[in-house]
Amino acid sequence: MAATGSRMGVVGGSIAGCAAAVAGIRAGAEVTVYERSDGELRGRGLGIVIPPPLHRRLVGTGYLDAAMPTAPVATRVWLTRVPGERSAREFARQPSAVTPCNWGLLWQSLRSAASGARHHRGLPVLSVGHDGDGGALVRTAGGEESYDIVVGADGHGSLTRRVLAPDLRASPAGYAVWRGTLPVDASAEHLGALQLLRTSWVTIGFPGGHGIFYLIPRGGDAGPDERLLAYAIYATPPEDAPDGAGHVRWLADEHFPQEWADIVARGEHAAMTCHPVVDLHAPVAADPPFLLAGDAAGVTRPHTASGAVKALQDALCLEEALRTSPTPAGALRRYARERTPEGARLVELGRRLGRAQVELTPDWAAMDQGSVDAWCRATLAGTSSYLYADTD
Ligand SMILES: Cc1cc2nc3c(=O)[nH]c(=O)nc-3n(C[C@H](O)[C@H](O)[C@H](O)COP(=O)(O)OP(=O)(O)OC[C@H]3O[C@@H](n4cnc5c(N)ncnc54)[C@H](O)[C@@H]3O)c2cc1C
Incomplete structure (x- = not known):
């Protein structure tokens, strides 16, 4: 398995970050999550709708607790x-x-499933970059750490995305x-x-x-x-x-x-x-050793009810790619092939729905x-x- 023993840093500990951490843990990586907020993220946000088959799959694979209440x-x-x-x-x-x-319950459930990761709360990542040895460096006020894979799950204003698409604006x-x-x-x-x-x-x-x-x-x-x-x-x-x-x-x-x-x-x-x-779509969802997940990779208009759905599907794709590719870089290239077009499709779908309904x-x-x-x-x-x- 490509990821066994590899080191994965995750920037952002919200929906996409916790889901990516679960993916990494399940595929055998050693995962560290950096979240700049120092409180529980529980109270943040409001309603999130997801498709029933995705909910069932996430419960079946252990990303979500079967006891998490929903209102289908x-x-x-x-x-x-x-x-x-x-x-x-x-x-x-x-x-x-x-x-x-x-x-809040969705986040809490993913956060529990990601408890096997090392979590830094209240520790903003100041920059990410190449370490000169094929890996990535994550810099915080506490120093620098080197990883085989860095997942940018740092939302629509992603600092990680600037390495892959420096000029991209919403x-x-x-x-x-x-x-x-x-x-x-x-x-x-x-x-x-x-x-x-x-x-x-x-x-x-x-x-x-x-x-x-x-x-x-x-x-x-x-x-x-x-x-x-x-x-x-x-x-x-x-x-x-x-x-x-x-x-x-x-x-x-x-x-x-x-x-x-x-x-x-x-x-x-x-x-x-x-x-x-807004509309936002990164031209590439991963370029080893960096990978973008959730809103960091792209923001689709909320008419699609798909931003968190995409973040969760990103994690499932990452887990599968890590399990089946011979190297972490190969896994990230496979992720990019699958997730880049899906992000573009959702942004276009959001535009269509927005044009028709607003x-x-x-x-x-x-x-x-x-x-x-x-x-x-x-x-x-x-x-x-x-x-x-x-x-x-
Ligand atoms: C009105 C509305 C309705 C929606 N409804 C739905 C819906 O029904 N279904 C659905 O699937 N989606 C929906 N969405 C979209 C969904 O809310 C988002 O796509 C999803 O929450 C994004 O999660 P994320 O983890 O990618 O980003 P975020 O939740 O933005 O998380 C990014 C995290 O990164 C952290 N961070 C940022 N920078 C740094 C840094 N430098 N260092 C460390 N940490 C950092 C932040 O503190 C934050 O915790 C809706 C959105 C809106 C606006």
């Missing part, structure tokens, strides 16, 4: 506000099986996503919405954007069946208040059916953030089941997404 649903429901009224109209329903997770999509979570009890009066969310994830279309709503496990000390309501709303923010929570509340009040507007506008949020949406939104009021199915097929144009598994 099998259907997607499309709603819009009836023009001139405050009520909702359901205009389409599609089979779309997803496994929503709580980001391209803004020109719009933003507001993400929030709130305890289900805070929206208890919205019974219709909650009932729908127990079996489905919901898309609400409005002029110039859309919102996604779904339930996730509550996390913390809560029981496995307790839920948070999570949403992501995509729209172009006004120039004078690019990340204000006020705008998304205004949007919801202006365009959403009453019950859903109330959830966004009046709900007591457990968390709320606004991110600009930049050039259809007349939602005129949509019905047939036109939604046809529009989804045209948007995907032959490529695949687990969110749209049954539209073809």
Whole structure:
């Protein structure tokens, strides 16, 4: 096995970093993880949706704990506000099986599976470079260490990526996503919405954007069946208040059916953030001794619900490549061959979904089941997404 006894340094200890550490450990490497944050990453982030078959595979292979709570649903429901009224109209329903997770629980589960690695917390990597002997050097305030493989799992602003693609910059999509979570009890009066969310994830279309709503496990000390309501709303923010929570509340009040507007506008949020949406794709996912994983390798628009999915699949590919290639360098070249095109595919898929669902939104009021199915097929144009598994 190529990796047995080899030394792997991982820059970043979030989803991609912990998953890559598990891959390295399982393939027999000696793994060290550097994470610049000094706290537990548990509370960070909100909802993360993954495909059910990937969840099953990760549980089966020991990356995820079978006891980690999830909130699976099998259907997607499309709603819009009836023009001139405050009520909702359901205009389409599609089979779309997803496994929503709580980001913190997902991270915690991967972190436990990676406990065989040496973890440095609160230790930012200052630079990475070649060691002159085919390996890589990782420099921190504590000194320098040499590795056979360095995995850059250091997110969208990756310092590791600068070695492979020094001039690469993210391209803004020109719009933003507001993400929030709130305890289900805070929206208890919205019974219709909650009932729908127990079996489905919901898309609400409005002029110039859309919102996604779904339930996730509550996390913390809560029981496995307790839920948070999570949403992501995509729209172009006004120039004078690019990340204000006020705008998304205004949007919801202006365009959403009453019950859903109330959830966004009046709900007591457990968390709320606004991110600009960007596209980013490294031209090569690995060049020995460096490898990029997760957002460090590329950022796809969140409409694909695939950033963490890609990070997890990156790890599975890395493990397989390490197990079956004769040398660490051979494993990284195989990883690059498989993961570089997949990153490019997901960025393109995100652009297509963004164009259709934010930049050039259809007349939602005129949509019905047939036109939604046809529009989804045209948007995907032959490529695949687990969110749209049954539209073809
Ligand atoms: C609105 C929204 C919704 C999303 N929904 C989904 C979804 O449903 N499904 C899905 O699959 N994905 C989703 N994503 C994407 C997903 O959240 C990300 O792709 C994923 O979390 C990226 O993980 P990562 O580990 O690559 O990066 P990060 O989580 O950014 O981690 C990078 C880590 O590296 C550390 N770091 C950085 N620099 C250094 C350094 N110099 N030294 C040491 N440590 C360093 C950071 O502290 C951080 O912990 C969504 C994203 C958004 C914005």
